[in-house]
Amino acid sequence: MRIRLLGAHNCESASARLPGILIDNTLLLDAGGVTSGLSLKEQEALKAVCLTHQHYDHIRDVPVLTMNRHIMGKSLDVYSTTSVRDALAYLLNGALYPNFFERPPENPTLKFNTLQAGQTKQVAGYSVLTVQVGHSVPSVGFQVTSKNGRTMFYTGDTGPGLSDCWQQTSPQLLIIEVTTSNKYEESSRKARHMTPAFLKEELVSFRELKGYLPRVIAVHMNPTMENEIAAELTAVAGELGCSITPGREGMELDI
Numbered sequence: 001m002r003i004r005l006l007g008a009h010n011c012e013s014a015s016a017r018l019p020g021i022l023i024d025n026t027l028l029l030d031a032g033g034v035t036s037g038l039s040l041k042e043q044e045a046l047k048a049v050c051l052t053h054q055h056y057d058h059i060r061d062v063p064v065l066t067m068n069r070h071i072m073g074k075s076l077d078v079y080s081t082t083s084v085r086d087a088l089a090y091l092l093n094g095a096l097y098p099n100f101f102e103r104p105p106e107n108p109t110l111k112f113n114t115l116q117a118g119q120t121k122q123v124a125g126y127s128v129l130t131v132q133v134g135h136s137v138p139s140v141g142f143q144v145t146s147k148n149g150r151t152m153f154y155t156g157d158t159g160p161g162l163s164d165c166w167q168q169t170s171p172q173l174l175i176i177e178v179t180t181s182n183k184y185e186e187s188s189r190k191a192r193h194m195t196p197a198f199l200k201e202e203l204v205s206f207r208e209l210k211g212y213l214p215r216v217i218a219v220h221m222n223p224t225m226e227n228e229i230a231a232e233l234t235a236v237a238g239e240l241g242c243s244i245t246p247g248r249e250g251m252e253l254d255i
């Protein structure tokens with residue numbers, strides 16, 4: 001399984017893109033950094049998109065990607081929860097942008113498939129387990145398992161308190177959000193995001209339950225705090241004796 005980070009931040013700039021993870025060039029988790037990060041040929045090769053929640057930084061490229069697929073004459077399979085479907089229906093309402101849920105009438109470009117937490121679905125040749133996480137709006141993470149048994153888990157946006165989540169997942173690679181540095185612990189707790197200190201607590205609970213720690217990649221970092229977050233993650237990795245790496249745009253990982 002080859003994993004490529006299209007975007008590893010929660011804000012966009014010339015050097016930072018919104019969250020998007022590409023698996024084996026075919027399955028996309030969250031839709032940030034997609035149309036600016038992939039050629040038209042790569043966009044055409046996508047088989048499915050799984051979205052964690054409705055926040056704009058995670059769904060932003062769906063309308064433009066769908067337009068590109070429409071022009072190519074190819075439909076796009078999108079998988080997510082009903083609240084995300086409603087958010088996409090709001091954006092693709094025929095006034096802001098074409099309603100690709102219904103256009104073209106004979107074969108609509110956007111094909112929406114509903115996911116429910118706790119269920120495993122076959123998506124583009126992978127087993128995708130949808131796992132509820134705790135964020136400010138209904139949000140899920142995805143455990144993706146390939147045919148040859150390689151497994152990664154992407155949390156999407158979440159606050160601390162992931163022990164229920166760990167019960168359900170056993171990944172070789174964990175891609176988890178770490179949005180702010182430890183200095184912003186209180187505001188992060190309120191907005192339901194992670195800091196390096198929260199991550200440490202969650203990894204301790206993971207290890208107690210599972211007896212190991214996966215390789216960890218941090219994403220959704222606030223670019224203005226990146227250096228601070230990286231230093232704090234290095235400290236956590238040293239304390240736990242594990243590998244924690246800040247993600248970056250274009251990073252490729254093989255598991």
Ligand SMILES: [Zn+2]
Nearest residue numbers: 053055135157
């Ligand atoms: Zn969010």
Ligand SMILES: [Zn+2]
Nearest residue numbers: 010055057157
């Ligand atoms: Zn976000």
